[in-house]
Amino acid sequence: MELAEETCDRLARVGPRYNAVATVMRERALAEAKRADAALKRRERRPLLGIPYGAKDLLAARGAPTTWGAPPYRDQVLDVDATAVAKLKRAGAVLAAKLAMVELAGGGGYRYPSASLQGAGRNPWNVDRWSGGSSSGSAAAVAAGLVPYALGSETSGSIGTPSAYCGVTGLRPTYGLVSRQGAMALSWTLDKIGPMARSADDCAVVLEAIAGPDAADPSASGRRFKPLGARPATAAVKRARVAFAEEDIEDHASPQAKRALERGVAEFRRIVAGFARATLPALPFGALVSTVYASEGSTIFAELIEGDQFEELVDTRQKAGLRASLDIRARDYLQAMRLRVTVSAAFAEIFREADVILSVGRTITATALTQPLDKPGLTASNPHQSKRPGNTGLIAAGNLAGLPAIFFPCGFGTDGLPVGLQLVGPPFSEPLLVALVSAYQRATDHHTKRPKA
Amino acid sequence: MKEKARKIERETTPPQEDARPIDDPARLADEARATVEKNATEIRKQRVPIATEPPTVYRP
Numbered sequence A: 001m002e003l004a005e006e007t008c009d010r011l012a013r014v015g016p017r018y019n020a021v022a023t024v025m026r027e028r029a030l031a032e033a034k035r036a037d038a039a040l041k042r043r044e045r046r047p048l049l050g051i052p053y054g055a056k057d058l059l060a061a062r063g064a065p066t067t068w069g070a071p072p073y074r075d076q077v078l079d080v081d082a083t084a085v086a087k088l089k090r091a092g093a094v095l096a097a098k099l100a101m102v103e104l105a106g107g108g109g110y111r112y113p114s115a116s117l118q119g120a121g122r123n124p125w126n127v128d129r130w131s132g133g134s135s136s137g138s139a140a141a142v143a144a145g146l147v148p149y150a151l152g153s154e155t156s157g158s159i160g161t162p163s164a165y166c167g168v169t170g171l172r173p174t175y176g177l178v179s180r181q182g183a184m185a186l187s188w189t190l191d192k193i194g195p196m197a198r199s200a201d202d203c204a205v206v207l208e209a210i211a212g213p214d215a216a217d218p219s220a221s222g223r224r225f226k227p228l229g230a231r232p233a234t235a236a237v238k239r240a241r242v243a244f245a246e247e248d249i250e251d252h253a254s255p256q257a258k259r260a261l262e263r264g265v266a267e268f269r270r271i272v273a274g275f276a277r278a279t280l281p282a283l284p285f286g287a288l289v290s291t292v293y294a295s296e297g298s299t300i301f302a303e304l305i306e307g308d309q310f311e312e313l314v315d316t317r318q319k320a321g322l323r324a325s326l327d328i329r330a331r332d333y334l335q336a337m338r339l340r341v342t343v344s345a346a347f348a349e350i351f352r353e354a355d356v357i358l359s360v361g362r363t364i365t366a367t368a369l370t371q372p373l374d375k376p377g378l379t380a381s382n383p384h385q386s387k388r389p390g391n392t393g394l395i396a397a398g399n400l401a402g403l404p405a406i407f408f409p410c411g412f413g414t415d416g417l418p419v420g421l422q423l424v425g426p427p428f429s430e431p432l433l434v435a436l437v438s439a440y441q442r443a444t445d446h447h448t449k450r451p452k453a
Numbered sequence B: 001m002k003e004k005a006r007k008i009e010r011e012t013t014p015p016q017e018d019a020r021p022i023d024d025p026a027r028l029a030d031e032a033r034a035t036v037e038k039n040a041t042e043i044r045k046q047r048v049p050i051a052t053e054p055p056t057v058y059r060p
Helices: A002-018 A026-041 A083-090 A136-143 A160-166 A200-210 A230-239 A258-271 A285-300 A316-325 A330-353 A394-400 A430-443 B002-012 B025-045
Strands: A021-024 A052-056 A094-099 A126-130 A149-154 A169-172 A192-197 A241-244 A274-277 A356-360 A405-412 A418-424
Touching: A002 A021, A002 A026, A002 A052, A002 A094, A002 A136, A021 A136, A026 A094, A052 A083, A052 A136, A083 A094, A083 A149, A083 A200, A094 A136, A136 A149, A136 A160, A136 A192, A149 A200, A160 A169, A160 A405, A160 A418, A169 A200, A169 A430, A192 A200, A200 A405, A200 A430, A230 A430, A241 A330, A258 A356, A258 A405, A258 A418, A258 A430, A285 A316, A285 A330, A285 A394, A285 B025, A316 B025, A330 A394, A330 B025, A356 A430, A394 A405, A394 A418, A405 A430, A418 A430
Parallel strands: A052 A094, A052 A149, A241 A274, A241 A356
Antiparallel strands: A021 A094, A149 A192, A169 A192, A169 A405, A356 A418, A405 A418
């Protein structure tokens, strides 16, 4: 009970500093904490029993509005728990808050960090910088120590970017590993729900609780997640083969991020010896992924787009993007879906020689709150054309192929902001991804660093 | 001769900067439509050999 009370107090007191919180759920948190206390008295021992967390406000949860970060839905109450939330409840976890997000998960392509009902997500490492999006509040709340873990979601980059910018560990599961019942749909074929926490081990505990079958989500694979035991994990790390392209850093990292990213890769090389060069083929990953989610997202939100409340959305560019996306031709959507087979085949080719692909989380540190996000060079999926592309399209490509990824901090840029790396593996390779980052985090202390309160 | 000179001039003149403010809704609408078209052009450039193509589009 004390932990839940203290967490709710901190979320209410400190959360607004980062625009991280949509709703503090004190009543629900205390009720769940009371049940957890009773279970602890009965000597029940479960890893998440009584541990508070926050959920991105794209997930339905009883006891709070579900706003999807968007003004037209500010009063929306969905009297159900999303499956991921229900599974955490069954694991004894305590839902303390709904966390802020970019409106409608940014599906129309937003220009400013302010594109959220809660205002611009502020980075706990520097409140004049962005926390990243669209899982802005989830990353900021974990980084600031308001909650030990949070649920986020990714369509293309929405766990990865905020994890990299805020210096937390984020796990994007394989498409279908975690049920999306009760989650706002932006893209039926791309959306994933995943944990964001301080370490890979913490992510694994949460993922184990939320993964698995769900009759209410036909896209759920039915697969479960179980982390490797200590001995198999050590063996897997020892024999792992890592694909890496040095130009991801050499050609693309910002001057602020470059050294820390290089050091991070050097540290990773000390954990895993088997490095080999491999790059994705030159495909228009950015155009593909945005055609898919813009088509699906604009169809999902067509009634809103064509209705009276559409103008209430915050970001003018996002509104323009959603309107224009209604006119994407079936021909182009289907061509994009068709080319996802090619993208999957390209990954399969790499995974014949390597177990995982290592790359940067983001090539830059968190941007200023006032900086337009659509300036060239800032988008994760559109590397600068004149440079060697390397694997900088990995976020878009990995999402197109439904692959799991883990994002983890590897130090700080010269501007004092976190930078991180990512690992991508074949479908359902989460146990290996966790084992590798867990080994890295046992050998380093980047993930233990905290911003000043 | 004159026509040729005009043609060369047209070809060498860089595209005009949009004079509207960057957050002007009409400008953003034009840019969003242009982005959809640019993406479509990039996607259509990718050829898929139909004789060997798997018998389905991507199924997640």
